[in-house]
Amino acid sequence: MPELRKDPIIGRWVIVATERARRPGNIVESLDQGIRGKKEDCAYCQEQKTILFSKKIPSRGKTPSSEIRVISYAKSFFKTDVNVQRHFHGLYEIVKGFGMDELVIETPEHMTYTPDFSVDHLTALLNVYAARIKTIVKNPDIQHVLVYKNYGALAGSQMTGHSCSRVVGMPVIPFHVKEKLSGAQDYFKKQRRCVYCDMIKQEIAAKTRVILENKNFVALTPFAARFLFEVWILPKKHSCDFTDSSQSVQKDLAAILKSLLQKVREGLGDPAYNFVIQTAPIGMREENNIKNYYHWHIEILPRLTRVAGFEKGTGFYINSIPPEATAEFLRGVP
Amino acid sequence: MPELRKDPIIGRWVIVATERARRPGNIVESLDQGIRGKKEDCAYCQEQKTILFSKKIPSRGKTPSSEIRVISYAKSFFKTDVNVQRHFHGLYEIVKGFGMDELVIETPEHMTYTPDFSVDHLTALLNVYAARIKTIVKNPDIQHVLVYKNYGALAGSQMTGHSCSRVVGMPVIPFHVKEKLSGAQDYFKKQRRCVYCDMIKQEIAAKTRVILENKNFVALTPFAARFLFEVWILPKKHSCDFTDSSQSVQKDLAAILKSLLQKVREGLGDPAYNFVIQTAPIGMREENNIKNYYHWHIEILPRLTRVAGFEKGTGFYINSIPPEATAEFLRGVP
Numbered sequence: 305m306p307e308l309r310k311d312p313i314i315g316r317w318v319i320v321a322t323e324r325a326r327r328p329g330n331i332v333e334s335l336d337q338g339i340r341g342k343k344e345d346c347a348y349c350q351e352q353k354t355i356l357f358s359k360k361i362p363s364r365g366k367t368p369s370s371e372i373r374v375i376s377y378a379k380s381f382f383k384t385d386v387n388v389q390r391h392f393h394g395l396y397e398i399v400k401g402f403g404m405d406e407l408v409i410e411t412p413e414h415m416t417y418t419p420d421f422s423v424d425h426l427t428a429l430l431n432v433y434a435a436r437i438k439t440i441v442k443n444p445d446i447q448h449v450l451v452y453k454n455y456g457a458l459a460g461s462q463m464t465g466h467s468c469s470r471v472v473g474m475p476v477i478p479f480h481v482k483e484k485l486s487g488a489q490d491y492f493k494k495q496r497r498c499v500y501c502d503m504i505k506q507e508i509a510a511k512t513r514v515i516l517e518n519k520n521f522v523a524l525t526p527f528a529a530r531f532l533f534e535v536w537i538l539p540k541k542h543s544c545d546f547t548d549s550s551q552s553v554q555k556d557l558a559a560i561l562k563s564l565l566q567k568v569r570e571g572l573g574d575p576a577y578n579f580v581i582q583t584a585p586i587g588m589r590e591e592n593n594i595k596n597y598y599h600w601h602i603e604i605l606p607r608l609t610r611v612a613g614f615e616k617g618t619g620f621y622i623n624s625i626p627p628e629a630t631a632e633f634l635r636g637v638p
Numbered sequence: 639m640p641e642l643r644k645d646p647i648i649g650r651w652v653i654v655a656t657e658r659a660r661r662p663g664n665i666v667e668s669l670d671q672g673i674r675g676k677k678e679d680c681a682y683c684q685e686q687k688t689i690l691f692s693k694k695i696p697s698r699g700k701t702p703s704s705e706i707r708v709i710s711y712a713k714s715f716f717k718t719d720v721n722v723q724r725h726f727h728g729l730y731e732i733v734k735g736f737g738m739d740e741l742v743i744e745t746p747e748h749m750t751y752t753p754d755f756s757v758d759h760l761t762a763l764l765n766v767y768a769a770r771i772k773t774i775v776k777n778p779d780i781q782h783v784l785v786y787k788n789y790g791a792l793a794g795s796q797m798t799g800h801s802c803s804r805v806v807g808m809p810v811i812p813f814h815v816k817e818k819l820s821g822a823q824d825y826f827k828k829q830r831r832c833v834y835c836d837m838i839k840q841e842i843a844a845k846t847r848v849i850l851e852n853k854n855f856v857a858l859t860p861f862a863a864r865f866l867f868e869v870w871i872l873p874k875k876h877s878c879d880f881t882d883s884s885q886s887v888q889k890d891l892a893a894i895l896k897s898l899l900q901k902v903r904e905g906l907g908d909p910a911y912n913f914v915i916q917t918a919p920i921g922m923r924e925e926n927n928i929k930n931y932y933h934w935h936i937e938i939l940p941r942l943t944r945v946a947g948f949e950k951g952t953g954f955y956i957n958s959i960p961p962e963a964t965a966e967f968l969r970g971v972p
Contacts, residue, residue, distance in 0.1 A: 309862040313833055314821040318862040319956040381956060394840045395833070396861050450954075478954040487648040499647055499729070506728045527730050528643040528652040620784075620812040622653040622715060 306381040306401035308476055316479040319381045319401065341465040343414040348466040356406060357439075359432050362424040372432050373409040377470065380405030388445040388475045404440050404473035408432060409466065417455070417467050418579075419565035426558035427551075433471060433581065434547040434554070440473035441586040448481060448585035449473045451546075456576025458607040469579070477585045484582065485598060492597035500599030501542050503527075513631045516563055520556040523564050525627035525634075532609060532623060533572060533630045535564060537602040544598040546583035561602070564634075568606060571637035576607040640715040640735035642810055650813040653715045653735065675799040677748040682800040690740060691773075693766050696758040706766050707743040711804065714739030722779040722809045738774050738807035742766060743800065751789070751801050753899035760892035761885075767805060767915065768881040768888070774807035775920040782815060782919035783807045785880075790910025792941040803913070811919045818916065819932060826931035834933030835876050837861075847965045850897055854890040857898050859961035859968075866943055866957060867906060867964045869898060871936040878932040880917035895936070898968075902940055905971035910941040 306321050343349055357374040376384075382403025391398045410418065410429055421429070437449045453469035454461040477485075491499035507513055507524050515535065516523040523537045537560060539553065549557070568577060583600040609624075640655050677683055691708040710718075716737025725732045744752065744763055755763070771783045787803035788795040811819075825833035841847055841858050849869065850857040857871045871894060873887065883891070902911060917934040943958075 311821075311860070311862040312837060313825070314817040316817075316862065316864075317954065318864055319954065320862070320960050321956075321958045395836055396840075474954075480954070483648040483650075487645075491647070502729055503646060506730075526645070528645040528650065528654070530650075530652055620651065620653065620808075620814070622655075624655045626654050 305383065305386060308399040308401060308474075310397040310399075310476075312395040312397075314479075315482075317399075317476045321381065341463060343465070346414055346464055346466050348409045348464060348468060349412070349414050352409070357432065357436060359428050359435075361411070361428055363422065370412060372411070372429055374406050374432060374436060374471070375409065377405040377407040380472075382472065382474060399475050402445060402475050404443070404446065404471075406436055406440075406471045408436070408469045408471060410469060411467055415465050418453070419562060419569050421562065423555065423558045423562055426562055427555045429469075430549075430554045430558055431551075433469075434549070436471040437547050437583070440471065443473065445475050446473040446586060447475055448477045449583070450478065451581040451583075453579040454576075455579070456574075456607065458576035459578045459605075461576070481582065481585060485585070485594070488597045488599070489594075492593070498542055498597055498599050500538060500601065504538055504540060512628045515567070515631050515634045516560050518556050518560055520553050521560045523560055525631040527627060529623050529627045529630070530621040531605050531607075532625055533568065533575075533606045533634070534627070535568075535604040535634070537561065537564065537604070538599065539601070542599055544584040544595050544600055546581050546600045557602075564604065567634045567637040568604065571634055572606060572608065578605045578607070579603070580605070639717065639720060642733040642735060642808075644731040644733075644810075646729040646731075648813075649816075651733075651810045655715065675797060677799070680748055680798055680800050682743045682798060682802060683746070683748050686743070691766065691770060693762050693769075695745070695762055697756065704746060706745070706763055708740050708766060708770060708805070709743065711739040711741040714806075716806060716808060733809050736779060736809050738777070738780065738805075740770055740774075740805045742770075742803045742805060744803060745801055749799050751903075752787070753896060753903050755896065757889065757892045757896055760896055761889045763803075764883075764888045764892055765885075767803075768883070770805040771881050771917070774805065777807065779809050780807040780920060781809055782811045783917070784812065785915040785917075787913040788910075789913070790908075790941065792910035793912045793939075795910070815916065815919060819919070819928070822931045822933070823928075826927070832876055832931055832933050834872060834935065838872055838874060846962045849901070849965050849968045850894055852890050852894055854887050855894045857894055859965040861961060863957050863961040863964070864955040865939050865941075866959055867902065867909075867940040867968070868961070869902075869938040869968070871895065871898065871938070872933065873935070876933055878918035878929050878934055880915050880934045891936075898938065901968045901971040902938065905968055906940060906942065912939045912941070913937070914939070 306319060308317050309320050310317050352373055352375050355373050355375060358371045361370050361372060382401050382405045384404055386400045386402040388402045389400060411421065433451045437451065440446055440449050450472045451469065457463050488499050504522055508522060513524045513527065514522060515525065520540055521537055522540060523535055526534060526536055537557070568575065580603045582603060584594050584598045640653060642651050643654050644651050686707055686709050689707050689709060692705045695704050695706060716735050716739045718738055720734045720736040722736045723734060745755065767785045771785070774780055774783050784806045785803065791797050822833050838856055842856060847858045847861065848856060849859065854874055855871055856874060857869055860868060860870055871891070902909065914937045916937060918928050918932045
């Protein structure tokens with residue numbers, strides 16, 4: 305049974321597999337396979353036995369296979385059949401790996417990827433994420449729900465050749481999310497304003513880091529970007545909760561997301577990337593006026609370079625191209 | 639001129655190159671070369687024009703080439719000829735890339751690596767690190783000095799074929815260091831004890847995660863290890879400052895370091911790794927009783943797996959082998 309372990313010094317949770325069966329071996333080789341799966345072998349092309357949720361993809365035929373399907377992710381580190389008990393061993397805190405880990409099969413079609421989807425299809429996908437989050441947070445042991453997507457082997461994708469994403473409900477709040485919350489809260493305490501709202505205002509005025517904009521969203525490269533071509537998509541209207549968005553707002557998001565992913569694919573040669581929805585953790589919704597100070601957003605992290613040791617060991621990232629230049633480049637990609 | 643940019647939300651500093659000359663291009667290819675350099679082409683085999691510091695390697699001949707040599711790192715993001723001025727643009731804080739970046743040529747011999755060095759040679763190398771830190775911190779604009787080593791292309795090494803490490807003085811405190819300091823300070827406030835001292839006590843009693851031990855040091859896999867085979871070396875006696883160690887303590891450290899690096903090389907098939915000395919930042923030495931709550935240590939981070947998107951986007955690391963198993967495995971390597 306996997307478990308969550310808390311670093312006793314900085315408080316970061318780490319998921320640790322505890323099956324001693326897996327021995328240190330040729331780990332590098334086993335993770336380095338980057339071959340895209342064939343349609344014949346693809347489990348996600350086939351009909352799924354247990355569908356948790358499904359949604360029709362608009363403007364498609366009425367066959368059952370023209371749906372976005374959500375299934376339970378079989379290989380997950382998080383299991384639903386455990387109790388969320390906290391254990392302490394001296395300094396150390398452990399939570400058993402309880403959680404809900406769902407796999408979203410974004411399309412019935414093999415080898416069709418997110419930027420190829422129509423805006424209506426992408427809107428439906430965002431609706432599916434929101435619906436699953438709303439269901440998962442009903443479990444009182446869930447503290448946070450993470451929606452993310454890995455594309456390409458370098459980004460940690462399993463390269464099945466089938467476009468998938470994940471919705472994961474977990475019993476703790478990830479460190480990176482906590483950092484953002486705590487920083488935004490500090491800013492709010494001093495300024496009585498949302499730091500993200502202030503940032504959006506400054507960025508739209510400066511223009512240099514803005515890539516795309518529509519009525520409800522802005523896509524930009526962050527001022528202190530950790531990664532080359534890191535992009536954030538932020539709703540212009542303040543909201544801490546991704547699931548609060550109306551259908552027209554979701555459609556605007558789908559449109560900006562599609563354009564952006566197309567630019568990344570065309571401009572950067574179809575790189576691996578990660579996509580994460582950063583929304584307020586359910587476990588803190590009622591606390592400390594989180595509604596006032598947190599602002600949900602999406603991070604898109606292309607994986608163009610290996611993270612060097614310097615960054616890894618120190619948390620000190622080196623970005624070898626200024627975000628202004630990457631924004632300018634992406635603006636120019638048709 | 640590179641600059642340091644502070645993330646306005648979480649306060650993390652990022653080094654950003656600002657030369658617009660470097661255009662987005664075939665970035666992946668240019669960083670992916672993993673070929674070890676030939677002796678004929680190796681700049682570090684040749685006599686160095688400007689040596690900042692040198693130290694004789696014990697039990698070697700008296701030729702000038704039997705020395706550890708320290709030179710200024712030419713390709714550094716940090717430059718000595720800039721003023722440390724802080725600028726604000728609205729929300730954003732920038733510090734010009736002032737800093738001291740030194741390259742330690744660990745040995746005159748090409749293709750001889752750290753685990754091959756004698757204990758006396760390694761002790762001399764640790765002495766060099768301490769001497770350079772002591773010199774660099776005399777500059778009042780330096781807030782922190784980082785000593786690290788990248789071995790292998792996956793760890794960000796330039797693969798010159800010549801064993802080198804870096805000593806970098808910087809005008810800000812890296813985020814990962816700040817996290818450790820703040821966590822240790824919180825613990826001290828509550829418990830009036832050093833969290834690292836408590837951890838060492840618990841680990842030595844439990845034995846399961848201890849790999850090696852000698853009079854002054856313990857090497858262990860941390861309870862909430864982020865990476866497979868992550869190892870920390872900690873001094874048993876409380877001290878916040880790496881440079882405070884006596885010669886006999888440095889020799890003990892050299893001995894444990896040599897054994898550990900040999901185990902990593904033999905047991906894991908000569909993997910890429912990063913090595914970082916985590917010592918108290920000079921900019922905070924006088925503050926908040928840092929001497930009481932911080933405990934210097936070394937982190938060794940083998941790079942056996944690609945960091946997947948889940949980790950990258952969320953700060954939520956997944957470790958697929960429990961640290962108890964990796965410790966047991968490394969204990970067993972002769």
